[in-house]
Amino acid sequence: MNFKDKTVIITGGSEGVGAETARAFARAGANLVLAARGKKKLEQIADELRRQTRVEIFAMDVVDADACTNLFKKAQFEFDAVHILVNNAGYHVRGPVDTIDAEDHGKMIDVNLRAPIVLSRLALPYIRESGGGAIINVASLAGRTPVAGAASYSASKFGLRAFTFALADEVADEPIKLAVVSPGPISTGFMMDNLDSVLDLNFSQPISTAEEVAAEILKLCSNFKRERSMPPVSGFLTTLTYLVPWFGRTVRPLLERKGREVKRRMLAEAHRQKQEGSQ
Numbered sequence: 001m002n003f004k005d006k007t008v009i010i011t012g013g014s015e016g017v018g019a020e021t022a023r024a025f026a027r028a029g030a031n032l033v034l035a036a037r038g039k040k041k042l043e044q045i046a047d048e049l050r051r052q053t054r055v056e057i058f059a060m061d062v063v064d065a066d067a068c069t070n071l072f073k074k075a076q077f078e079f080d081a082v083h084i085l086v087n088n089a090g091y092h093v094r095g096p097v098d099t100i101d102a103e104d105h106g107k108m109i110d111v112n113l114r115a116p117i118v119l120s121r122l123a124l125p126y127i128r129e130s131g132g133g134a135i136i137n138v139a140s141l142a143g144r145t146p147v148a149g150a151a152s153y154s155a156s157k158f159g160l161r162a163f164t165f166a167l168a169d170e171v172a173d174e175p176i177k178l179a180v181v182s183p184g185p186i187s188t189g190f191m192m193d194n195l196d197s198v199l200d201l202n203f204s205q206p207i208s209t210a211e212e213v214a215a216e217i218l219k220l221c222s223n224f225k226r227e228r229s230m231p232p233v234s235g236f237l238t239t240l241t242y243l244v245p246w247f248g249r250t251v252r253p254l255l256e257r258k259g260r261e262v263k264r265r266m267l268a269e270a271h272r273q274k275q276e277g278s279q
Contacts, residue, residue, distance in 0.1 A: 003221075004029030006133070007079040009071065011062050011119065012089035014041035017138065017186060020214040021086055026052040028218065033075040035060050036089070054079070062089045062115035063107070072122050082126035083133035084221055087116035087160075090138065092153045094199065105152045112156035117163055124176070132175030134221040137164045138213075141184045141229065144238035145248060149199050157182075161227070168226060179220040183213050183230040203262040205234045205255075 008025045012018040013034030022032055026049045036042050039059040046055045056078045060067035075082050091111035093104040120135050127133040142150055143157025161180050168178035185207045208230045216228045229235025241248030 002028055003084075003218075005031065006083040007031045007033065007075055007081050007130075008084040008086065009033045009035065009075055009082060009123070010086040010088055011035045011115070013086075014038055014045055017183075017210045017213045017217075018086075018088045019045050020210040021088065021217050022049060022055075024211075024214040024218050025084075026055075029053065030084070031079045032056070033058060033071070033078070035062070035071055037061055062119065063110045065118055068115070068118050068122055071119075072126055076126060081130040082123060083130050085119060085123040085127075085133075085135045086138070086217060087119055087135070088138045089115065092150070094150060094153075096149060097151050100152070108152045108156050109159075112153065113159045113163070116160055120163075120167060124171070127176055128174065134177035134179070135164075135167075136217050136220050137161075137178075137180045138217070139164075139180045139182045141182050141234055141238050144182055144229065144235065145242040147199070165226060177221060179226055179228070181213060181216050181220060181228045181230065182235065183208050184234045186210055186213060199256075203258075203260070205237075206231045 003025055006029075008022075008030045010018050010022055010025075010032065013022050013032075014036035018034070018036065022034055022045060025032060031053060032049065032055045034042055034046060034055065035058045037059065039057070042057040042059060046057050049055050056074065058067075058071050058074055060071060062068065072082060089111060091108050093100050093108065097105075116137055120137075123135055127135070137160050139160045140153070140157040142154040143159075143161045147154040161182070164178050164180040171178065184205050185203065187207050187209055213230065216230065219225075220228060229238070241251070
């Protein structure tokens with residue numbers, strides 16, 4: 001795919017899926033505006049990618065509405081256009097509802113849902129002025145079927161999918177593509193740095209790489225799909241368990257048992273690597 005001279009804004013662009021998406025767009029010739037809270041990591045990925053393309057960074061919190069406005073002003077000032085927005089920034093605190101602080105429940109909704117809504121609203125006039133483009137939202141399989149132990153996160157991703165589909169209908173007559181990618185577990189620090197806290201259920205399915213998710217984000221910018229579930233078999237299962245709740249309740253213990261064993265092996269391997277590294 002060729003995105004030469006297109007300007008792409010990526011939130012959560014300093015690491016994980018965001019950084020891999022930036023690398024993929026850089027290889028395709030796009031100009032990049034990368035936003036994240038940590039300036040140091042932003043500078044590191046920017047220094048890497050400036051060998052291939054033009055990159056600007058913007059250290060910000062996506063829940064800050066004024067910062068969101070200034071993000072687009074900066075992109076317009078630096079590149080004279082905005083073509084693509086990738087809402088990738090995310091926040092997840094795992095555990096039963098009553099074990100999570102109220103502030104963290106609110107932050108999951110703010111980062112995962114309210115911020116993409118605000119950013120998408122801000123993006124529309126810029127994308128129209130540039131002649132068209134895309135808004136790609138990074139959701140989750142947890143947004144396709146309710147997940148106990150991740151209730152607020154699941155709710156935020158359900159909402160993000162609904163917003164994406166509704167906005168897609170609103171701009172259906174314009175050259176603006178709306179789509180959502182819904183991955184299952186991804187082998188990034190978002191999950192791998194906190195294996196103990198991750199639900200056993202997550203490990204019952206194939207784990208995608210950040211590179212695979214990034215590749216799907218680029219494809220969604222120009223194909224006719226509204227959503228890409230990853231992996232497809234897990235997307236099918238989430239649809240089935242959502243439509244037939246009793247089936248989900250029946251198979252969940254089996255999936256958790258399988259995931260528990262996979263998680264045990266991963267923790268053992270992580271411990272082994274840590275020991276080797278300390279020798």
